Amino acid sequence: MTPTPVTPTARRLPEETTVAILGGGPAGATTACYLAMAGIDHVVLERAHFPRHHVGESLVGATNRIFDEIGFLEKLDAAGFPRKQGAVWVPKSGKNPHAIRVVPDKTFGGLDYTFHVDRARFDHMLLDHAETLGSPVYQGALVNGVETRDGRIESVQVQHEGETHTLRTRFVVDATGRNTFLGSRFRLLQKDTLFDQYAVYAYWKGVGRGPEETAGYIHIHFLPSERGWVWQIPIDDETTSIGVVTEKADFQRNGQDSEAHYAHHLARNPELSRRLEQATRVSNLRSEGNYSYSMRELVGPGYLLVGDAARFVDPIFSSGVSVAIYSAKFAAEQIAHVVAGERPEAEAFGAYETQMRAGVELWYDFIKVYYKLQNLFTYYLRKPEYRDQLVQLLQGNVYDARGITVLERLREDIRRIESTPGHVLQEGLSDIPI
Amino acid sequence: MTSRSEAAAGGQGVKSENPSLDRTSLDRTIAEVTRVLLERLELQLDPAEIHADSEFFDDIGLDSAAVLDLVIGLEESFGIDFDIAGSDPEDFRSVRCLARYVESRR
Numbered sequence: 077m078t079p080t081p082v083t084p085t086a087r088r089l090p091e092e093t094t095v096a097i098l099g100g101g102p103a104g105a106t107t108a109c110y111l112a113m114a115g116i117d118h119v120v121l122e123r124a125h126f127p128r129h130h131v132g133e134s135l136v137g138a139t140n141r142i143f144d145e146i147g148f149l150e151k152l153d154a155a156g157f158p159r160k161q162g163a164v165w166v167p168k169s170g171k172n173p174h175a176i177r178v179v180p181d182k183t184f185g186g187l188d189y190t191f192h193v194d195r196a197r198f199d200h201m202l203l204d205h206a207e208t209l210g211s212p213v214y215q216g217a218l219v220n221g222v223e224t225r226d227g228r229i230e231s232v233q234v235q236h237e238g239e240t241h242t243l244r245t246r247f248v249v250d251a252t253g254r255n256t257f258l259g260s261r262f263r264l265l266q267k268d269t270l271f272d273q274y275a276v277y278a279y280w281k282g283v284g285r286g287p288e289e290t291a292g293y294i295h296i297h298f299l300p301s302e303r304g305w306v307w308q309i310p311i312d313d314e315t316t317s318i319g320v321v322t323e324k325a326d327f328q329r330n331g332q333d334s335e336a337h338y339a340h341h342l343a344r345n346p347e348l349s350r351r352l353e354q355a356t357r358v359s360n361l362r363s364e365g366n367y368s369y370s371m372r373e374l375v376g377p378g379y380l381l382v383g384d385a386a387r388f389v390d391p392i393f394s395s396g397v398s399v400a401i402y403s404a405k406f407a408a409e410q411i412a413h414v415v416a417g418e419r420p421e422a423e424a425f426g427a428y429e430t431q432m433r434a435g436v437e438l439w440y441d442f443i444k445v446y447y448k449l450q451n452l453f454t455y456y457l458r459k460p461e462y463r464d465q466l467v468q469l470l471q472g473n474v475y476d477a478r479g480i481t482v483l484e485r486l487r488e489d490i491r492r493i494e495s496t497p498g499h500v501l502q503e504g505l506s507d508i509p510i
Numbered sequence: 511m512t513s514r515s516e517a518a519a520g521g522q523g524v525k526s527e528n529p530s531l532d533r534t535s536l537d538r539t540i541a542e543v544t545r546v547l548l549e550r551l552e553l554q555l556d557p558a559e560i561h562a563d564s565e566f567f568d569d570i571g572l573d574s575a576a577v578l579d580l581v582i583g584l585e586e587s588f589g590i591d592f593d594i595a596g597s598d599p600e601d602f603r604s605v606r607c608l609a610r611y612v613e614s615r616r
Contacts, residue, residue: 171552172579451575455582455594489595498599504574 089214089234089241093119095411096232096245098219098258101130103383103400104251105202108211109146110408116415119243121217121234126203130195131277131364133309133317134160134294134394137180137190138472142401144184148205152191155201158310159189163470164290165454168298170346174454175290176463178470192294192310219257222248228377246378247411251404253384259371264381268368270444270508271390273303274327276338277319279311279359284351294394297348299341301326302506303447305392306341306348315358318342321391324365334363374432375425380407387436392446395439398472406431431475438474438483444510445486451504456486539609542587547605550583551576562606577602584608590615 095111097104100122111118143149162177179188207213214236221233223242231244250258259265285291285308295308301322309317320341327337338361343349368389374381383400410424419427446453456462465482487510493499540562548557553570566572572580581592590612601611 167575167579169551169575169579172550172582452578455578458582458585459591492595496597496599500577500597500599500602501574501594504578 087214089217089236089243090119090212091242092244093117094245094415095119095247095249096121096219096243097249097251098232099251099253099255099383099385100124100126100203100206100213100215101199101251101253101383101400102202102397103253103385103404104249105199105206105211106142106146106401106404107249107251107382107408108206108213109148109209110405111411112206112209112211113146114408114412114415116408116412118211120203120206120211120213121219121232121236121243122203122213122215123218125215126200127196128199129362130199131275131319131362132391132394132396133195133311134192134307135190136394136398136470136472137178138474139190139398139401140180140184140187142405145405146205146209148202149185149187151201151205152198153185153187155197156312157191157193157198158292158312160192160292160294161189162290162293164286164293164295165457166295166297166345166347167451167454168300168345170297170348170350173286173295173347174457175293176457176467176470178467180471192292194311219252222258222261229379247414248379249407249411250379250381250385251383251400254388256369256371256381256385258376258379259381259385262373262376264371264373266370266372268370271303271368271447272324273321273367273390274324275319275321275364275391276334276361277307277317277363278338278357278361280316280318280352280355281314281358282355283308283316283318284354285310285316286351296392297345298450299344301344303450304341305450306345307391308348308351316355318352324367334361374429378421380410380425380428382407382432386432389436389440390443390447392443393439393470393472395472399436399439402435402475403432434477435475438469438477438480441483442469442474444508445483445490448490448506448508448510449486449504450506452501462486536606536609536613539612540605543584543605543609543612546583546587547580551579560605562609563604565604566602566608580608584612588612588616 094116095118097107097118097120100120104120108120140149143152161179162175164173164175166173182188203213218235219232220235222229223231229248231242234241234243256265292310297306299305304322307319311317320338370387371381374386382403386403406428410428413419413424414421457466462482465480490510493501544560564570581594585592601607
């Protein structure tokens with residue numbers, strides 16, 4: 077797919093806009109798509125020049141709905157990204173892996189699969205798509221300040237092509253990802269003390285992907301340490317992303333450098349070791365710290381936080397892009413209400429905050445229960461009475477929690493195990509409070 | 511996969527077997543539990559070392575993840591459902607104890 081040529085007229089930053097979107101990743105680009113479709117004046121300010129690298133290559137089925145709404149699903153489907161139809165959990169013993177099909181119900185675009193995406197290319201395509209819908213996108217545009225009056229943002233300072241611009245704006249959407257531009261500036265950020273995880277990953281060629289029918293699935297290889305696991309994600313026919321996730325304390329305790337840490341853990345799951353026997357690493361090692369956090373507020377006078385800029389949870393269920401684009405949709409819808417004079421801003425933004433929090437908190441609840449019983453998770457996936465709802469959650473259907481009872485049932489089981497002296501599964505539970 | 515389905519058929523075809531073999535139902539269940547234990551967990555043990563009173567944790571050296579793997583194997587083999595969260599630790603003491611529990615769930 078060739079990038080859409082940029083129209084020269086869009087190159088000069090305006091002096092004023094209705095919505096300044098900070099960041100052109102999936103959250104910012106999707107916000108832009110919805111605003112463009114609603115005919116609301118806006119600009120996208122992206123500090124990088126795309127394509128640029130980003131972690132988080134695996135999508136969930138719920139994303140099909142949003143991509144369909146913004147007219148992107150067909151392009152995505154035609155782009156040749158590996159199709160994803162499930163997940164395989166490989167126990168720490170390496171024996172008896174459990175595969176589960178997790179497929180969307182073809183409601184959107186007739187697709188019963190989602191994708192693994194090279195994020196450099198995917199993010200670029202999505203931002204280009206916003207431009208084709210009429211979004212003015214400025215790359216190499218670094219926002220380095222805001223001016224407020226009476227607690228409300230009035231303008232943002234933008235470095236673009238060697239000049240400093242002041243862009244007056246009515247609203248700001250912070251889609252700056254884990255840079256958390258406004259969250260840090262307004263001191264909204266709260267570190268999550270429960271999940272101080274650390275990820276180290278690289279791309280490989282020649283990784284064994286196991287049986288043909290599950291070769292396109294994401295693989296989660298358990299490690300024999302609490303909350304430790306390895307992702308195996310197909311990037312294209314030859315390339316596989318392999319990432320080690322552990323507690324940061326585990327990394328610091330061992331006093332290793334990233335290379336030694338990575339090699340050490342890759343050797344700890346026998347099945348994973350077999351799969352890497354013929355494989356060659358083809359990229360540098362990258363690491364991601366600065367793990368889970370939340371924000372005291374997701375909105376304020378004139379601004380909304382979307383995607384990773386609003387919340388970051390552990391990536392075990394590939395929720396990142398899904399949260400980014402759903403929050404973008406919800407934010408754009410509320411902005412449209414305010415612009416149309418249908419709702420007062422505080423009420424509309426409050427509704428956004430409620431909607432966003434409900435979805436992300438369900439993900440977070442799921443993640444906590446999962447880590448609590450990581451070794452037992454595939455047992456429950458085999459049980460029809462648990463499986464259907466777990467698959468709904470794995471799919472990313474978290475924004476309408478009505479009827480989701482499985483997490484409470486799992487918590488009840490956990491309490492029974494914990495309260496039975498000498499229960500055989502007690503040592504399999506981690507110390508996470510649920 | 512062949513060995514599992516054959517074994518499952520053997521495990522469930524209790525009534526059709528020749529009574530002159532003189533094996534009680536519990537004995538057969540103990541044999542099946544032992545088979546699943548050895549095959550599913552790929553234990554590097556001499557099968558002769560495992561007997562009805564072998565204890566899973568102390569003698570065989572299983573951990574809770576391995577016990578869970580065994581439970582999955584037994585559920586598949588016997589077509590039963592363990593109430594794992596509500597189980598009594600005593601049921602998981604030895605091969606014989608677990609075989610009794612399996613019988614109680616059939």
